[in-house]
Amino acid sequence: MVKSQPYHALPTSAELPCSDDTPVDNEDQNFIPNLLLFLLESIWANRNDWFFGVDMGIYHTTGVSHLVPVVPDGFLSLGVQRRKADKSRSSYVVWEEENIVPKLVLEVVSKTPGDEYDNKLKIYAKLGVLYYLIYNPQYWRRDQHQPFELYKLIDGEYQLQIGEPFWMAEIGLGIGRSRYTSGTIQREALYWYDETGTRYPTAEEVAQAERQQRELAQQQAQAERQQKERLAAKLRELGIDPDNI
Numbered sequence: 001m002v003k004s005q006p007y008h009a010l011p012t013s014a015e016l017p018c019s020d021d022t023p024v025d026n027e028d029q030n031f032i033p034n035l036l037l038f039l040l041e042s043i044w045a046n047r048n049d050w051f052f053g054v055d056m057g058i059y060h061t062t063g064v065s066h067l068v069p070v071v072p073d074g075f076l077s078l079g080v081q082r083r084k085a086d087k088s089r090s091s092y093v094v095w096e097e098e099n100i101v102p103k104l105v106l107e108v109v110s111k112t113p114g115d116e117y118d119n120k121l122k123i124y125a126k127l128g129v130l131y132y133l134i135y136n137p138q139y140w141r142r143d144q145h146q147p148f149e150l151y152k153l154i155d156g157e158y159q160l161q162i163g164e165p166f167w168m169a170e171i172g173l174g175i176g177r178s179r180y181t182s183g184t185i186q187r188e189a190l191y192w193y194d195e196t197g198t199r200y201p202t203a204e205e206v207a208q209a210e211r212q213q214r215e216l217a218q219q220q221a222q223a224e225r226q227q228k229e230r231l232a233a234k235l236r237e238l239g240i241d242p243d244n245i
Helices: 028-043 119-127 203-237
Strands: 050-054 074-078 104-108 131-135 148-154 157-160 166-168 173-182 185-193
Touching (some): 028 050, 028 074, 028 104, 028 185, 028 203, 119 148, 119 157, 148 173
Antiparallel strands (some): 074 104, 148 157, 166 173
């Protein structure tokens, strides 16, 4: 058993590296968690009790050493300040967060295997992370797993959950896959969902929907004007002044 140190002997976040400096080897490892973060900034725009970290070290006292962080591609914590003292975090230090561990961690599997299915699974279970999502869209056949695997910590062990999008009641969000479109490029991405299974749209999709609504309203208004003009012209042909009706 790892012996934890008293809190006064633990280093502060300013004294700890922000990550393990391991470079990513595919675009999804940056894109996927950042998309989830940007969506949350819209979904929970009026909430300040959450934090979503991207490629950030989580320092904890349940591992081999409190100086060795675990660095998921993304993670979500609830019940913490969105920004601490109005400053950005350089790392997530559990003993500075009232011992609040993330509710959800995300690992995007890369070309170089990163122990997502064994060692990291054990680390997150020991840390007490409730949900662990392994997203493996490219190498799932190699790893003999499914592209989307969400595990829930039950009685100290992770159990694979069935269903997608999967509703995480403890978080108040669902998560699953859908298509992402940017210009002429389409790709698969992870999204947040509401309790009905409806996907939360991106800012671009919201803007596009609003633009389409405005265009439709303009078209309807133009059609009504044209209809009134045709009716007025017909009345004039009959010797009736439409302005005096």
